[in-house]
Amino acid sequence: MSAMRAIDFGRDLALLAPQITVALTGVVALGAEMLRRPRAALWLTVAGLLVATGLAVPLVGRDTTVFAGTYRIDVLSVWATLILSPATALSAILAVGEVRGTDREGTVYSLLAFTTVGPLALAGAGDLMFLVLGVLISSLGSFALVAYPRDDRATEAAMKYFVFGSVTSAIMIFGLTYWFGATGSTMLGDLHRLAGMRLVAVAGLVAVLVGLGYKAAIVPFHFWAPDAYDGGPVAVAAYLSIVPKVGAIFGLAQVMADLPAQLSVWRIVVALLAVVSMTYGNLAALPQENVVRLLAYSSIAQAGYFLLGVVALGHGTLAVQSLVVFAAAYAAMNLGAFAVVLRTGRDLAGFGGLGRQAPWTGGAMVIFLLSLVGVPPLAGFAGKVLLFGAAMDAGFVWLAIVAIANSVLSLAVYLRVIVPLYGPTQPVRPALRTTVLVWSVALVLTVLLGLGVQALVGQVA
Amino acid sequence: MVPLVSLGLFAPLLGAALIVIPPRVSGHLAFAVGLVASGLTLLAAVGIGLRGVGSGFSQVEEVSWIPSLGAAYRVGVDGISFPLILLTAVLFLVALIFSIRVTQRPRAYVALFLLLESACLGAFLSLDLVLFYVFFEVNLVAMYFIIAGWGHEGRQRAALTFFLYTLAGSLPLLLAILALYLGAHPRTFDMRVIIAHPPLTGVAASLTLLAFLVGFGIKTPVFPFHTWLPAAHVEASTAGSVVLAGVLLKLGTYGFVRFALQMTPQAFHDAALAIGIVAAFSALYGALVALAQTDLKRMVAYTSVNHMGYVVLGVAAAAAALGGRTRTLAIDGAVLQMVSHGIVTGALFLLVGMLEERAGTREMQAFGGLLRITPVLGWAFILAAFASLGLPGLAHFPAEFQIFLGTFGEWPPVAAVTLIGIVITAGLYLRAIQTVFLGTLPDRWQHMPDLNRRDLWAIVPLLALIVVVGIAPGSLLDLIHRTTSGLLL
Numbered sequence: 001m002s003a004m005r006a007i008d009f010g011r012d013l014a015l016l017a018p019q020i021t022v023a024l025t026g027v028v029a030l031g032a033e034m035l036r037r038p039r040a041a042l043w044l045t046v047a048g049l050l051v052a053t054g055l056a057v058p059l060v061g062r063d064t065t066v067f068a069g070t071y072r073i074d075v076l077s078v079w080a081t082l083i084l085s086p087a088t089a090l091s092a093i094l095a096v097g098e099v100r101g102t103d104r105e106g107t108v109y110s111l112l113a114f115t116t117v118g119p120l121a122l123a124g125a126g127d128l129m130f131l132v133l134g135v136l137i138s139s140l141g142s143f144a145l146v147a148y149p150r151d152d153r154a155t156e157a158a159m160k161y162f163v164f165g166s167v168t169s170a171i172m173i174f175g176l177t178y179w180f181g182a183t184g185s186t187m188l189g190d191l192h193r194l195a196g197m198r199l200v201a202v203a204g205l206v207a208v209l210v211g212l213g214y215k216a217a218i219v220p221f222h223f224w225a226p227d228a229y230d231g232g233p234v235a236v237a238a239y240l241s242i243v244p245k246v247g248a249i250f251g252l253a254q255v256m257a258d259l260p261a262q263l264s265v266w267r268i269v270v271a272l273l274a275v276v277s278m279t280y281g282n283l284a285a286l287p288q289e290n291v292v293r294l295l296a297y298s299s300i301a302q303a304g305y306f307l308l309g310v311v312a313l314g315h316g317t318l319a320v321q322s323l324v325v326f327a328a329a330y331a332a333m334n335l336g337a338f339a340v341v342l343r344t345g346r347d348l349a350g351f352g353g354l355g356r357q358a359p360w361t362g363g364a365m366v367i368f369l370l371s372l373v374g375v376p377p378l379a380g381f382a383g384k385v386l387l388f389g390a391a392m393d394a395g396f397v398w399l400a401i402v403a404i405a406n407s408v409l410s411l412a413v414y415l416r417v418i419v420p421l422y423g424p425t426q427p428v429r430p431a432l433r434t435t436v437l438v439w440s441v442a443l444v445l446t447v448l449l450g451l452g453v454q455a456l457v458g459q460v461a
Numbered sequence: 462m463v464p465l466v467s468l469g470l471f472a473p474l475l476g477a478a479l480i481v482i483p484p485r486v487s488g489h490l491a492f493a494v495g496l497v498a499s500g501l502t503l504l505a506a507v508g509i510g511l512r513g514v515g516s517g518f519s520q521v522e523e524v525s526w527i528p529s530l531g532a533a534y535r536v537g538v539d540g541i542s543f544p545l546i547l548l549t550a551v552l553f554l555v556a557l558i559f560s561i562r563v564t565q566r567p568r569a570y571v572a573l574f575l576l577l578e579s580a581c582l583g584a585f586l587s588l589d590l591v592l593f594y595v596f597f598e599v600n601l602v603a604m605y606f607i608i609a610g611w612g613h614e615g616r617q618r619a620a621l622t623f624f625l626y627t628l629a630g631s632l633p634l635l636l637a638i639l640a641l642y643l644g645a646h647p648r649t650f651d652m653r654v655i656i657a658h659p660p661l662t663g664v665a666a667s668l669t670l671l672a673f674l675v676g677f678g679i680k681t682p683v684f685p686f687h688t689w690l691p692a693a694h695v696e697a698s699t700a701g702s703v704v705l706a707g708v709l710l711k712l713g714t715y716g717f718v719r720f721a722l723q724m725t726p727q728a729f730h731d732a733a734l735a736i737g738i739v740a741a742f743s744a745l746y747g748a749l750v751a752l753a754q755t756d757l758k759r760m761v762a763y764t765s766v767n768h769m770g771y772v773v774l775g776v777a778a779a780a781a782a783l784g785g786r787t788r789t790l791a792i793d794g795a796v797l798q799m800v801s802h803g804i805v806t807g808a809l810f811l812l813v814g815m816l817e818e819r820a821g822t823r824e825m826q827a828f829g830g831l832l833r834i835t836p837v838l839g840w841a842f843i844l845a846a847f848a849s850l851g852l853p854g855l856a857h858f859p860a861e862f863q864i865f866l867g868t869f870g871e872w873p874p875v876a877a878v879t880l881i882g883i884v885i886t887a888g889l890y891l892r893a894i895q896t897v898f899l900g901t902l903p904d905r906w907q908h909m910p911d912l913n914r915r916d917l918w919a920i921v922p923l924l925a926l927i928v929v930v931g932i933a934p935g936s937l938l939d940l941i942h943r944t945t946s947g948l949l950l
Contacts (some may be wrong), residue, residue: 373628375602376595385591389639400639404632411628417615422610454527 010064015059015073018081019120024087026114033106034449042092043107045113049089050424062460064283068185075249075460077124079324084243087331088116090438091243094335095235095332097342098149104424108148112239113418115141122212126255128176128186134251135172138244139165145239146232157231164224168214175207188258195260205266208255215248218307219277222300229296230346236294238338241299246327249306252341253323257313271311271399277304278406285413292346294413295337298372302330305387305403310316312390318387321447321460326383327450328456333371333380336442339388340365342435344428351417353425362421364443367416371446376406379449386457443457463742464510464522468534469546470506470582473498473507473553473575480572482890486886488567496897497849499578516943518588518653527591527697529647530644530745533590539943541718541796542585544937545711548803548930549585551922552707555579556700559811559919563611563698570611573698577603581708583604585715590638590650597634597712601627604701604709619689619696626689630679634716637672641724642663656723665730673721673735680713681769684743693756695760699814706765714772720797723948727752732763733781737774741879744770748885755792757823757844760893761806764849767882768857770801771795775864779945780873792945793938797862800937801848801930805856808845809924812838815916816897821910825893830902835911841920848927851883855931859938 013020025048032041059078066073092109099105099139102195118138125131143165146396180186182200183193193203229237259266281301288294306326312319340361343349355362371380384407388400449456476498509520521537538546553574580603601624609620642650642658651733661669664809679686686921694702722729728737732935747766754760759768775795796804815838832839848855861883868876912920930937 011694053943062805132942172727370602378596381598385635388635389643392639393643397640400636404636408625408632409631411625415621416623419609419621422606423617454525454529458527 007068015062015064015066016071018052018056018059018085019117019260021048021055022042022081022085022113022120025049025052026110026117028097028189029106029110029113033110038100038105039108042096045092045109046089048246049085049113049116053082053085055397056085063108065126065431069189071121071130071206072124072126072254074124074325075320075442077120078122078248079327079460080250080299081119083086083328083331084116084119084246084322087242087335088112088239090309090441091123091235091239093434094238094339095233096343096434098235108145108233108236111145115239116243119243119250122215122247122251123254123356124186125251128179128188129213131208131251131255131292132169132173134178134247135169136213137217138247142228142240143237144246146228148232148236154231156429157227160222161228161422164221165214168210168221172207172211175204175210178207179204185275188255188286190254191258192260198263201259201263202265204364205259205263207267208252209269210265212248212252213254215271216245216252216272216303217299217300218303221279222277222281226296228294230290230292234342234346237296238335241295241334241338242331245299245303245306246324246331249303249310250323250327250415253310253313254322256310262276267311267394267396270307273401274304274307274311274399277301278403279304279409280405281320282409282413285410286416289348290346291341291344291348291417292338293300294348294417295334295341298410298413299334301406302334302372304331304406305384308387308399308403311396311399312394315390315394317460318386320392321457322390323384323461325449325453328387329379329383329446331370331379332442332445332449333368336364336368336439336446337372339442340368340437343383348417348420350428352423354428354432355421357428358431361436361439364420364422364439367443367446368439369418371450373411373414377447377450379453382453398421464532465505465508465537466520466586467511467522469550469881469938470507470586471537472501473582473585474579476570477575477579480568486568488564491568491571492557492561495575496554498575499550499554499557502578502582503554506546506550509538509545510543513944514538514540514940515913516540516947521588521797526589530742531651532591533589533651534653535584535653536583536594537588540941541715544796544941545585545715545803546582547660548711548800549578549581549708551574551926552803552807553581553702554747555807555811555919555923556703558655559699559703559814560698560700565596565611568605573603573607573610574704577607579702581704581712583750584712589641590655594631594635594638594649595944597631600712601631601878602703602711604673605700608697608705608798610694610699611698613698614696614845614917617693618653620691623693626679627687630676630686631818633738634676634678637669637676640669640672652719652724659724659726661725662727666725667732672723672726675712677716677721678789680714680716681710681773682766683739683770683773684746685745686767687743690766691704691759691762694755694810695759697821697832699810699817700787702762702810702814703807706762706810707803710765710769713802714769714776714799714883717776718772718792722776722883726780729780730783733777734872736874737771737777737781739869740770740773740777741875742770744768744846744879744882745885746773748889752885752889755825757816757893757897758806758810760825760889762810763815764886765802765806765888768798768806768849770866770882771861771879772798774868774875778864778868781871782867787867787870789942789946790863790870792892793941794860794863794865796834796941796945797934797938798857798864801856801860801927802928804923804926805845805848808841808920808927809849811916811920811923812842812845812935815920820906823880825896828897828903828906829900831900831906831909832898834906834909837912841912841924842898843894845927846894848931850890853931854928856927858931859934915948
């Protein structure tokens with residue numbers, strides 16, 4: 001049995017160097033904060049996360065496991081590190097504009113790094129314990145981040161988030177015990193033993209979907225998302241909409257890929273969740289006047305598109321490619337959109353005439369939103385084409401059609417922001433250097449990922 | 462060899478970058494750059510023609526893009542796309558000449574027009590499905606901003622309708638493209654491969670065809686997908702209308718030929734009669750609704766629905782015919798009709814725009830007897846209107862003649878019914894000429910100035926082309942025929 005394999009700590013720790021670096025970054029940043037050096041905490045966080053990204057680069061193309069098969073170093077986990085570490089770093093830079101000068105500023109940067117360990121654990125989970133651990137680590141940090149402003153709104157948002165998270169995590173742990181009981185193992189690789197045990201398998205499946213669906217903000221486990229995004233700092237909303245979501249989707253992909261072939265009902269279930277998420281997210285985003293809430297619902301819809309890649313797992317290489325490309329695209333364009341919101345404020349009215357007064361910021365926002373719709377040649381288009389292609393390849397043509405119909409619907413959502421950009425003018429705040437840095441990086445990536453998608457697809461093939 | 466195709470394709474885009482990126486570019490400079498860029502594209506298009514366009518795809522330029530997915534930058538021309546390239550180059554140059562006095566945000570205006578020109582050329586030149594889709598969508602974005610930024614009062618709403626409609630159309634297109642990609646062995650987005658060996662059969666092919674029909678039907682537009690068109694035209698600026706009607710609608714009809722007919726030929730053949738009937742109905746409907754209009758621009762907009770109906774009818778008749786003269790007659794006519802409609806309707810929209818500039822209104826009833834006070838404008842309009850109603854010796858005649866001949870060979874009743882459309886069009890144009898240019902001249906127009914130099918620079922090339930295509934369509938038809946006679950099925 002693979003679990004009995006001897007553990008070679010030297011090798012395993014070297015392979016885990018990126019994840020360990022992320023965790024250590026959190027510790028070091030916290031140390032800097034304790035010395036009352038918040039600026040140092042920021043730059044240590046950014047530097048640490050970039051080092052972690054660099055350490056993950058040589059691992060591209062590896063497909064192995066560490067710690068007796070409990071953690072996987074594969075396409076998903078390596079690319080999760082490569083995408084989520086820089087995304088966390090950019091979120092930290094984005095947060096400066098909101099938390100600078102506040103009490104305990106450095107803890108935000110430190111918490112961002114700590115929290116990212118959870119999604120990274122999820123993305124490479126080879127064992128049910130890693131799933132639980134990943135959800136819990138990412139939840140604990142997220143609660144604190146949302147509550148950071150310590151005003152009523154933030155506290156209420158964090159409370160909702162916390163209660164929702166506790167209940168879903170409890171359900172997940174409870175349900176997973178069925179799988180453990182049935183297979184006698186917590187390894188995902190042993191899930192094939194569930195063949196023939198339909199009820200037990202479904203119980204565990206529901207548990208996984210509840211726990212990870214909550215992290216990824218998939219309907220019907222999404223209720224916390226708009227409140228939590230809107231209650232906390234905008235930078236935290238950006239972070240929550242990207243890092244835990246990508247981690248959870250990748251985690252879901254790890255589990256689903258190992259389910260026994262007879263239990264193909266999971267594809268239908270995930271496909272239905274995708275449909276509900278996309279449709280509900282776009283419809284609910286439509287009437288929003290608060291752009292953070294609008295982007296929150298939009299990120300629920302985007303999670304739905306994401307699930308197309310999970311549904312298609314096991315049918316050719318398109319599925320994994322689409323997950324990675326869409327994750328990178330989604331991280332870039334969503335981060336960029338939130339960065340622009342940081343300048344204009346949460347109110348939709350604040351976007352009036354931005355395109356005329358600040359042509360670059362306004363133009364960048366147009367690019368981010370069009371990319372979220374999936375207009376070529378931007379990153380979102382590349383990601384969506386791969387997702388739709390993967391779903392069709394797996395025989396889910398109807399799902400691709402629903403996703404396409406939803407893309408049309410989502411255009412109406414994003415046009416509500418684009419149209420006022422070139423309408424009557426509102427006074428606009430001066431741009432912060434850090435914010436400009438974040439959206440500039442996001443803009444370059446959104447365009448380059450679209451045009452140069454080969455660079456990514458070629459690595460994942 | 463100089464990559465003429467790519468140079469022509471990217472010259473406008475480069476021009477747009479030159480206008481947008483350096484700070485403080487004056488309006489005059491922007492227009493100068495715009496005219497040079499689109500002029501260079503026209504030169505490149507002529508150069509491509511002089512090199513010779515063969516029966517298959519020629520002058521292909523290829524650069525690897527996403528090799529793992531079989532997508533690449535592939536561009537080239539054949540007898541179907543080359544006439545449209547020429548048309549695009551001419552119309553954009555003319556539209557920019559006409560716009561030269563735009564004072565409202567001239568930099569953004571010229572840059573968007575140049576972006577749109579590159580997008581249109583790219584869509585016609587692409588030999589790769591992904592590349593085509595990219596250009597097709599960029600088109601949409603650029604046109605949205607042109608309508609929303611420089612149109613009339615209700616432009617925001619019209620632009621939104623336009624965007625939503627055409628995006629709703631382009632997404633089924635994406636689905637169809639993915640279906641073709643997944644069906645091809647080995648998987649590829651190379652249009653040449655897919656055209657040479659259409660990968661889909663049976664239900665898959667029929668569904669793909671349906672997606673194409675919806676996608677391109679909205680763009681063309683064919684009844685019942687046409688409702689965005691009048692709003693977009695009425696609210697768009699004159700130059701916007703010229704390129705919208707002259708070039709963008711051709712993306713739809715081009716798609717009918719290049720995609721629907723060439724990539725799912727058997728399914729198109731099976732469904733040809735249904736498509737032909739819808740097209741015939743669309744043509745009649747467009748003519749009848751045009752007859753009911755009192756606004757000149759709306760009238761011209763609806764005649765586009767009529768003329769585009771003929772194009773689709775021609776393509777459908779060609780698909781129905783299994784071979785021989787009927788087939789090539791109809792398809793040659795359809796391709797020529799695209800070019801004719803581009804120059805004729807472009808000219809008509811320009812003339813209506815010139816009239817509106819002078820009068821501030823487009824209501825036919827407000828005018829009368831203008832021929833006496835503005836003879837050049839009047840005669841130009843009469844020439845373009847006669848061309849549009851299909852007078853022999855002018856651009857639409859050889860095209861429509863062939864379409865009807867081809868359709869008659871296949872479905873005599875359909876051709877007979879559709880012919881009523883020509884009669885209606887003739888009636889509505891004659892009525893328009895009579896109301897606006899003949900009769901008594903109201904006092905308020907006593908001092909209306911005739912066309913000025915800028916107007917002439919814009920309109921004369923189009924009028925000349927109308928006559929040239931009408932009298933000597935031979936060389937253009939030869940070029941088209943060389944490609945169409947080699948089509949599969």
